[in-house]
Amino acid sequence: MSVNVAAIQMVSSRVLAENLQQAEALVAEAAARGARLAVLPENFALFASREIGVLAKAEAVDASLQTFLSELARRYQLILVGGTIPIPADDGRIYATSFVYAANGDCLGYYRKIHLFDAEVGDSQGHYRESDTYAPGDSLAVLETELGRLGIAVCYDLRFPELFRAMQDLEVDIxxxxxxxxxxxxxxHWLPLVRARAIENQCVVVAANQGGIHDAKRQTSGGSVVVDSWGRVLAEAGLGAGCVIASYDAEEQAALRKRMPVAQHRRL
Structure with a gap:
């Protein structure tokens, strides 16, 4: 069975309405090109650290972003991984939360980003400390969908292979x-890590990144990509907003797992 999947790349700004308009246009493009699953990037709705708390409080009141995502999934008849949106945590911080919607608009579940980016990377921003604003999640998300078992991870999670191995224990497919x-x-590091996670867990990875200049200090790397279970790059973006779509073969993936049963060979 061949399945079309889409990684949506954005250059989100501080203007919520513009970001939502761009997100819908790209989801519509993905659907028109036959995608049955589309993934939005982290912080798709708002890329502004100072305003994110205000957005989280508003979301707690009216759930407008969740409604927006649900309606997109239903309107364009695809499974939608809603990037991340801010949801208030009990300690006053925020959960970076990825909601997943079925093609009928129903919420299939959500994932709260577990690993928080507290690091110095030598760019214009210099120092990142997500844990000042965000609270870590504490549980995996591997959700049943019509395309198979869908696992969710967010950004910095990519550097922690044990998270993905735990998804393999839950028989993740995508x-x-x-x-x-x-x-x-x-x-x-982005592409080598994405390919490694796909290869070692023998599943397709749909990785949707931000890709441009967001303000004077913040630039993201783009390169949104679909990688199959053999580690092949099926589609890849450069910089700028756009939608990359690829078709992967679910039967070929299942056959690979039988020929090379990595999950059964684990010893540690």
Whole structure:
């Protein structure tokens, strides 16, 4: 069975309405090109650290972004991984939360980003400390969909292979990876890490990144990509907003797992 999947790349700004308009246009493009699954990037709705808390409080009141995502999935008849949106945590911080919607608009579940990016990378921003604003999630998300079992990870999670191995224990078939990798780290590590996660877990990875200049200090690396279970790059973006679509063969993936049963060979 051949399945079309889409990684949507954005250059989100501080203007919510413009970001939502761009997200819908790209989801519509994905649907028109036959995608049955589309993945939005991290922080697709708003790329602005100072305003993110305000957006989280508003979302707690009216769930407008969740409604927006649900309606997109239903309107364009595809499974939609809603990048991340901010949801208030009990300690006053925020969960970076990825909601997943079925083609009928029903919410299939959500994932809260577990690993938080507290690092110095030597770019214009210099120092990142997500844990000041965000609270870590504490549970995996591998969700049943009509296309198979869908696992969700977000951005910095990509550097922690044990998270993905735990998804393999839950028989994951597809991994969606909404991200906003910095340019310096992304150009060095993004594609090798995405390919590694696909190869070692023998599943397709749909990795949707931010890809451009967001303000004077923040640049993201782009390169949104679909990688199959053999590690082949099926489609890849450069910089700028856009939609990359690829078809992967679910039967070929299942056959690979039988020929090379990595999951059964584990010892540690």
């Amino acid at each position: 991994i969606a990876l909404p991200s906003a990798f910095t340019r310096s780290t992304g150009w060095a």
